[in-house]
Amino acid sequence: MKIEEDFDTSLNDPNNEKYQRYVKQFQSAIEDNYNTVSNFKKGSVKITGFRPGSIIADYEIKTTTNSPNNAEFVEANNKVANTLTSIGFTVAGNAFAESENVTLSTATKWYPLQDMTLKCKIPDSVDGTMSWTVNGQVILQNGKYSFSEGGTILTVKSVTEKDKDKGCITLKHKIRSADCSSETFTCQLKISELQGLSYGRSTVIINKVNQVLPCKNETLGDGKEGDLLTGPCEKGKEGTITYKCTSGRWTETDRNCILQVIKDIEKQVEVLAPQDIPVVVAQLSTATVQNNQEITQSSVTVQTIVEILVKIAGTAQTIIIDAPVMKSFLQTVDILVSDFAVNSWNNLNNNSRTDNTSTALLSAVESISDRLTDGNFTINEKSIELNRTVADRYSGISNLTNSTTEILIPQISKPTPITIIVFTTLDNVLPTRNISNKNDSNTDVRINGDVVVVKVNQTINNISFAFDITDQSLGNPQCVFWNFKLDAWDSTGCEVKPYIRKGNETGKITCECNHTTSFSILMSPFSLDNKALAYITYIGVAISMASLILCLIIETIVWKNTTRNDTSYMRHVSIVNIAVSLLIANICFIIGAAIAEQEQPTSVGRCSPAVFFMHFFYLALFFWMLISALLLFYRTVMVLSQMSRAKMMAIAFIVGYGAPLLIAVITVASTAGPKNYVTKQDACWLNWLESKALLAFVIPALTIVAINLVVLIVVLYKMLRRGVGATTQPDEKHALVVIARCVAILTPIFGLTWGFGIGTMVSRDLGIHVVFALLNSLQGFFILVFGTLLDSKIREALAGRLSLRNLTSSNRTRSTSAGPSSSSGLGFFQRIRRRNVYNVSEASAISAASSGSDTYVNA
The missing domain is CATH 3.30.70.960 (SEA domain)
Structure with missing residues (x-):
């Protein structure tokens, strides 16, 4: 036109x-x-x-x-x-042109197992390419389909009944007698050449009936007591109805009928284009409102409409949704969640079902609300209210009937789009299961107030809600949110606060929710959000980062003075690479946490780079800790062996960075395709629920922790074995001090505290997560103290470089003394030297490597 x-x-x-x-x-x-x-x-x-x-x-x-x-x-x-x-348009004189009708094939009949050729002529007025589709899907050239003459001719090879639209022919045969003999019915194709094919004929045998058929119906036929049969739905509906012969009559037992208008919309949505969303949403809204009674009483129709809404919300992710479209969308939802649909939702939420229709509906509402146009507008339906505003804070009260829910979002950094959706009847929809009773719907837990959806495109430290209590007889209120990953209500990060009454108000509770990132997510599949964990995480990581920077500065200052032999050189190389890896990994952790706080679900595009580098450098941290442990093991067990510095360096860097890079790359390659590399909710880290990608970090880390623990045990055993019988009681006490010092130094350097990660993987206990976060977020601080500051040689070198020798004169005296008061523990091993030369060398190596000293006793 x-x-x-x-x-x-x-x-x-x-x-x-x-x-x-x-x-x-x-x-x-x-x-x-x-x-x-x-x-x-x-x-x-x-x-x-x-x-x-x-x-x-x-x-x-x-x-x-x-x-x-x-x-x-x-x-x-x-x-x-x-x-x-x-209405104001100037229509051209020859305004209408009909598209050209072209016969695709000159054949009047198509026969099975033969090739079929279709031709499509492109009109001269058309400029562009063409494609062939089957059931709305574009087909490509393969063994079944081939193209020629620039794609204008399609050849379908070996046509079968699967290449035609589905359909069937029904033959109704009335049974005239209740006592008839067996009878065989055969249905076959007319063409004799085709009757020999597998689908050319079909035969059914009706056996002799020797009993009275009490259920008789002109349409459904006759049947005996207890028989089941399936019949078609009424005119204007698609689907089937199941009947059972009971007490002499056919009784309806199951109805799966969907209005034809809804089925037509469902077919449109299968090939829905973004530009068609306004029209389709309007059609769905109109059909739902006009047929609300029939729709709300049919669980299969409710489920079908929810599936339509989910597809619309998915397609809408590439466009902007304006207020009229959102209003039509919510009009449909309002019918589905009305009180009239309670029985349908009870059926859909039965635990024997696995379709999770209620969760899909809530997810669709949240998803499409992400695409709302900027601006201020309000949409009010009978049980749903939407407020869209651009502001740097929000404070409002619901205007819905029998609802005075209050929402308070405190000051945020800058004006941003805020979407608030209040539901007063969503308790009809969402099942009342929480994390502890997810598989048990027969509990005393129930939704006792409104449900609120909040969408903000910035990090919010706290959101406050004041809810009306629907049923005053219920006690022990909880503040919860719907956890899509767990498919249940979750109270993590939310708590009940005292409600400050205004005038004579009664029957309200206040909820405060604050979702933050915890350090324990590095090993835990659970997202345990807690303010204490958040404070421990960020304070601990900040202290660690500052400590690691100081550690690297000190190593730079004293490098020449403390790396004069191969063992000392490799030890300091390991410390430096441990510090560098942990520092970069912590920086990536902070970046990932910031991304997760800003948007939920997490953005795959923004989150993936942070996760990759976090994964790589945390693994590098563990592999360099492994190198430190193996170096000590080598010097302890093989005291007379000597490996060149170049060879040790080559092995260290291949293991320290090559192995982590290989694991990180394989993880990306095996999980990035189906978009299961990063988590979908709460955190920016390796996926657990869909792909178990988190195991690519947990397994190597815990394996290295186990190896390092074995090394520590071997070292302690060597120290104790060489000291037995060689000392008096005072010396034995001194040996225990050296051993304790050895454990204190090697535990953070070997990463043994990460062993608490096993507890975080199997338990939601807050205490375990607190211990894990406390010890491991502060690992950088422990490395600075036990790996650097307690090393007397580093202190001497540092003091010498800073011209502060007077502060370390006593330390130098103790370092060179052979007396029992040596703080490094060498005096103990020097006395052993007089008894056994080989033992002295071995024990001295243990003490020096574990305590951080670079001085070896000459045997």
Whole structure:
């Protein structure tokens, strides 16, 4: 249809208000005037877009015949032109052009197992490429389909019954007698050449019946007591009804009927384009409102509409949704969650079902609300209220009937879109299971107030809600949120606060929710949000980062003075790489936490790089701790062996960085395709629920912890074995001090505290998570203290470089003394030297490597 008006580029944008107005005006004009066409299918008009050339509007209609009356169409087109002219459009003289009808094949019959050729002629006026589709899906050339002559000819090889639309032929045969003999019925294709094929004929045998058939019905037929049969739904509906023969009559036992109008919309949504969303959502809203009684009483219809809404919300992620579209969307939801639908939702939420329709509905509402246009507007339905505003804070009270829910969002950094959706009847929809009783719906737990959805595109430290209590007789209130990962209500991060009454108000509770990232998520599959954990995490990580920077500065200052032999050199190389890896990993952790706090669900595009580098550098930390342990083991067990510095360096860097890189790359390659690399909710870290990618960090880390623990035990055993019988009682006490010092030094350097991660993996106990977060977020501080500051040689070198030798004179004296008061513990091993030369060398190596001293006793 051609309109004489200057072409406006805004008509290329389906989200533009002018585009949507034109669609409604054109569609209304066509619908109203095509009703006179006898073969016109009502509700089939579809505006497919606008093109330049003045304005050319492309539209489609459907007819009930392949040969409509052209005279009727000409008359209808003239009426459409008059209608458009009356509302301000200038319609061209020759405004209407019908698309070319082309016969795809000249064959009158197609036979199974033969090739079928279809030809499509591209009109001269069309510029572009063409494609072939089957059931709405574009097909590619393969063993089944082949193209020729630039794609205009399609050849379908070995056509079977699967290549045609589904359908069946039903033969009704009435049983005239209750006592009849066996009878065989055969249905076969007419063409004799095809009767030999597997699907060419079908046979059914009706056996002799020797009993009275009490259930008789002209449509359903006859049956004996207890028989089940399936019949079609009423006119205007699709699906089946199951009947049972009970007490001499057919009784309906199960109904799976869906309104035809809903099924038609469901078919449209299968191939839904973003620009068609406004029209489809309006059609769905109209159909739902007009048929609300039938819809709310049918669980299968409710489920079908929810599936439609989910697909619409998914398609809408590429466009902006304006207020009218959202209003139509919520009108549909309002019908589904009304009190009339309680029985349907009880059936859908039965624990024997696995479709999770209620969760899908809530997820669809949240998903489409992410795409709302900026601006301030309110949508009010009977049981749903939506407030959309752009502000740097929010404070409001629900205007819904029997609801005074208050929402308070404190000051945020800058004005941002805020969406608040209040539901007063969502207790009809969402099951009342929580984490502890997820598989048990027969509990005393129930939703006792409104449900609120809050969407903010910034980090919020705290949100406060004041809810009306629906049932005053219920006690022990909890503040919960719906955890989509766990498919249950979860109270993590939310707590009940005393409500400050205003005047004579009663029956309210206040909830405060604060979702934060905990350090324990590095090993735990549970997202345990708690303020104490958050404070421990961020304070501990900050202290660690500062400590690691100081550690690297000290190592730089004293490097030449403390790396004069191979053992000392490798020890300090390990310390430096442990510090660097942990420092970078902690920086990535902070970045990931910031991303997770800003948006939920987490953005795969923004989160994936942070997760990759976090994964790599935390693994590098563990592998360098492994190298430190193996170096000590090598010097302890093989005291007379000597490996070159170059060889040790090569092995260390291959293991320290090569192994983590290989594991990190394999993890990305095996999980990034299905988008299961990072978590979907709460944190920016490796996925657990879908792909178990978290194991790519947990297994290597805990394996290294186990190896390092064995090394520590071997070292302690060597120290104790060499000291037995060689000392008096005072010396034995001194040996225990050296051993304790050895354990204190090696535990953080070997990463043994990460062993608490096993507890966080199997338990939600807050104490375990607190201990894990406290010890491991402060690991950088422990490395600075036990790996650097307690090393007497480092203190001497540092003091020498800073001209502060007077502060360390006593330390130097103790370091060179052979007396029993040596703080490094060497005096103990020097006395052993007099008894056994080999033992002295071995024990001295243990003490020096574990305590951080670079001085070895000459044997």
